Amino acid sequence: MPALHIDHLTKTFGETKALTDMTFSVHPGELYGFVGSNGAGKSTTMRIALGVLSADSGEVRFGEESMSDDIRRRIGYMPEERGLYGKEKIANQLTFFGQLHGMGKADAADSAVALLTRLGLGERLDDRLDDLSLGNQQRVQLAASLIHDPELLILDEPFSGLDPVAVEVMSQMLVERAEAGVPVIFSSHQLDLVQRLCDRIGIVAHGSMVTEGTVEALRTSGPVLFEVHTPARGWYPAGTAVVEEEENRVVLDVGDVDDQTVLHAALAAGPVHSFTRRVPDLTELFREVVQA
Structure with missing residues (x-):
């Protein structure tokens, strides 16, 4: 065809x-x-x-x-x-x-x-x-x-x-x-x-x-975000930026920092209950693109 x-x-x-x-x-x-x-x-x-x-x-x-x-x-x-x-x-x-x-x-x-x-x-x-x-x-x-x-x-x-x-x-x-x-x-x-x-x-x-x-x-074209469920604070590696922060949870823009570096820093600061890449669904992406 x-x-x-x-x-x-x-x-x-x-x-x-x-x-x-x-x-x-x-x-x-x-x-x-x-x-x-x-x-x-x-x-x-x-x-x-x-x-x-x-x-x-x-x-x-x-x-x-x-x-x-x-x-x-x-x-x-x-x-x-x-x-x-x-x-x-x-x-x-x-x-x-x-x-x-x-x-x-x-x-x-x-x-x-x-x-x-x-x-x-x-x-x-x-x-x-x-x-x-x-x-x-x-x-x-x-x-x-x-x-x-x-x-x-x-x-x-x-x-x-x-x-x-x-x-x-x-x-x-x-x-x-x-x-x-x-x-x-x-x-x-x-x-x-x-x-x-x-x-x-x-x-x-x-x-x-x-x-x-x-x-x-x-x-996956936008910022590389990781959501970390941990009570620890202030452990964030150089080169990362806090996007969201609340009790027992933080979302980091890790930029070019390796995810394992981020994970090891979190584990060194305290217990980590979950560590996940946050990828926007199409609805979020659409909203961001159209608003931009």
Whole structure:
């Protein structure tokens, strides 16, 4: 599968600069988490990639090819504003969407049944969309993005409104697509889920990419902090700095000081009940990056 390349996109709406030099890539077989606050530019980037919006400048490529209508038919897209037909039977409209992507009717119908069954809706094939709960409507929307076995998946807030069981089913389906070589990009405010699923993450703010990398690289890119549970005080080696201090606990920024040096100093001063590296989770990291 080719990679998706977002190359120096700029987009302005009136006086508002929605995107400024937005640049990143999503590689084959990769789950890429696209995160940012509301209004950061995530949906605008995805809509430009799909051709729903045009960029003022920049380019979207799939592999070496500029995005075209032919390529877009090979993409699975799940918009934040859901776009299914409320009065139509869910299996029928999924079959219709499959045909729009170039599938034969029989193949599209078989794919619709298989996907809806996998998503726990096998007994509701003939129900209208409006007769389903919001969470089940979300499952149908995912099926619509997968109906044609896409070569690229772009999903805008796919987990919004889902119960934990549905989140697990959807997560597994996205992981399977990535394992089959498909580039998968999704936005989400559920940062614990992004941290668990994604190979790489891009954090955007004010229309620009602020930082990106693997989950591990991003989480360990800041100061080296150790949390030490000990009643002793004043033992801190030269080159370290106190970040937090309270009874029986201290957090040190150890800088370039070896962790074993810090541990031995703590043990020499008194009992040590725990000594752990404190690595921020994605929620903490996101807050720090966006505020900065």
